[in-house]
Amino acid sequence: MPPVLPADVPRARHPRQPRLRAGAQGRHESCELRRHQCHPDAGPLQLRLLRALVYLDEEPILQNAPTYLPYFKDDLDYTLEHLDDLVIKDVAEAGGYGVVFGSSLPKEKQQALRDKIIEEPRRFISQQVIDFEDLPIMDSERVNTTLRFLMKYYDQLIDGQPMDHREICERLTVPDIYTGNEDFISRFTFDETNPDSIYTAADRMLGNGMMLRETISSSTLSYLQMAFNDLVSAKKSDCPMIEVQAMIDSIMAFRGSFDDTVEDEGVRNVVKCGWTAERCILYLRLGEPDRMCLKEMSKLIDRVKRTPVRTRSFAFAELLKATALGDGGKLPEERGDLIHAAEELVEI
Numbered sequence: 001m002p003p004v005l006p007a008d009v010p011r012a013r014h015p016r017q018p019r020l021r022a023g024a025q026g027r028h029e030s031c032e033l034r035r036h037q038c039h040p041d042a043g044p045l046q047l048r049l050l051r052a053l054v055y056l057d058e059e060p061i062l063q064n065a066p067t068y069l070p071y072f073k074d075d076l077d078y079t080l081e082h083l084d085d086l087v088i089k090d091v092a093e094a095g096g097y098g099v100v101f102g103s104s105l106p107k108e109k110q111q112a113l114r115d116k117i118i119e120e121p122r123r124f125i126s127q128q129v130i131d132f133e134d135l136p137i138m139d140s141e142r143v144n145t146t147l148r149f150l151m152k153y154y155d156q157l158i159d160g161q162p163m164d165h166r167e168i169c170e171r172l173t174v175p176d177i178y179t180g181n182e183d184f185i186s187r188f189t190f191d192e193t194n195p196d197s198i199y200t201a202a203d204r205m206l207g208n209g210m211m212l213r214e215t216i217s218s219s220t221l222s223y224l225q226m227a228f229n230d231l232v233s234a235k236k237s238d239c240p241m242i243e244v245q246a247m248i249d250s251i252m253a254f255r256g257s258f259d260d261t262v263e264d265e266g267v268r269n270v271v272k273c274g275w276t277a278e279r280c281i282l283y284l285r286l287g288e289p290d291r292m293c294l295k296e297m298s299k300l301i302d303r304v305k306r307t308p309v310r311t312r313s314f315a316f317a318e319l320l321k322a323t324a325l326g327d328g329g330k331l332p333e334e335r336g337d338l339i340h341a342a343e344e345l346v347e348i
Contacts, residue, residue: 066128070121079126080114086126088113101129139205140224141278143198144251147244149286150189150198154241157181171285172196189244190235199235202228202247217261223254266307273303273346281342290331297342298323304345315341 068075068086079086083102090098102110117124156162165184169176174196178184191197209216209224227250234243255275262268280296297319304311318341322331331338 068126070117070124070126075126076117076121079117079124083110083114083126085129087129088117089125089127090123091125092123103129139201139208140251140254141275142201142282143205143227144248145279145282145286146198146201147189147248149282150185151241151244154185157185168286171287173285189240190231199231202231215262215267216258220254220257220261223250223257226250227254269303269306270309273300273307273309276300276303277342277345281339284335284339284342290329293331293335293338294323294329297338300342300345310347311345312347315345319345 068079070076070079079088086102088100088102092098100113102113105113153162153168162181165178165181165188166176168184169178174188177194178187187194187197189198192199192203194200206224206228209221213221227247230243230247230250234240234247237243258271259268262271276296276299280293280300283293283296301316301319301323304316318337322329322338
């Protein structure tokens with residue numbers, strides 16, 4: 001059963017809050033936005049998601065980060081009980097103002113905040129703290145490149161001449177937990193309980209996008225949601241490669257929207273550097289032709305120079321030496337040093 005949304009849910013006091021009205025029959029929702037197509041603040045956004053559950057009896061397609069509304073008793077109890085572990089936001093503020101980390105407050109200020117939340121529960125929301133330093137930022141490229149490789153592998157499987165899945169596991173340094181080639185392509189792609197699967201990487205990709213919604217915009221985030229939905233559809237399909245191709249298309253649309261939406265060139269270059277590094281590593285590991293690997297290594301070196309990220313000199317020198325061979329150059333048969341250089345290039 002969806003949560004019961006009280007009829008007298010008050011509006012937040014933010015002047016840009018969208019006005020929401022349920023249809024007379026309770027079966028549709030209309031939304032008027034003032035000045036903005038998508039509301040950036042988490043409080044009103046969470047109410048929109050709840051209304052979708054109540055009035056449409058449908059799960060929202062575009063998810064929000066885990067958010068608690070103290071206006072509801074269960075959320076209030078959870079917020080007060082876990083104040084040390086949450087970030088508290090005043091819904092009347094925007095742009096990072098009014099954000100308080102419970103763990104950063106001394107006991108007396110934490111108690112004052114607790115009292116204020118109890119007194120004005122509709123004024124606040126709470127969310128779990130996300131450690132951005134630990135978030136993998138290149139999962140969209142991992143999904144994209146690995147899916148493209150698996151599509152070729154799937155064709156080989158149909159033709160009866162596939163590469164042994166054990167060799168792929170060894171190249172990707174993932175455990176071989178599969179009973180054969182067909183089991184590998186199914187579980188490595190779709191198993192949501194497998195930490196090394198594409199499904200898991202796609203889930204992380206979407207989660208990272210949610211955390212960066214205000215940076216990349218909701219319209220750009222929607223392409224990641226579409227890509228994940230395509231993967232879920234592929235899992236249920238008798239002909240999954242059609243939906244897999246749709247997923248790849250959605251990821252490429254995300255890239256285009258990201259490039260068009262994010263105005264800060266430095267941010268764009270850092271993210272593109274991450275994408276290129278991941279692609280370079282995977283190309284080298286998966287045995288892609290020398291020409292393709294050299295092209296990606298050249299792009300990586302060029303993009304690193306445009307960013308403020310710090311690089312390790314030994315890794316940069318190793319890649320630079322390889323790319324000096326030019327497009328017609330030949331990489332060493334053993335690619336271990338180049339893989340290590342690409343993985344260790346950027347200092348974290």
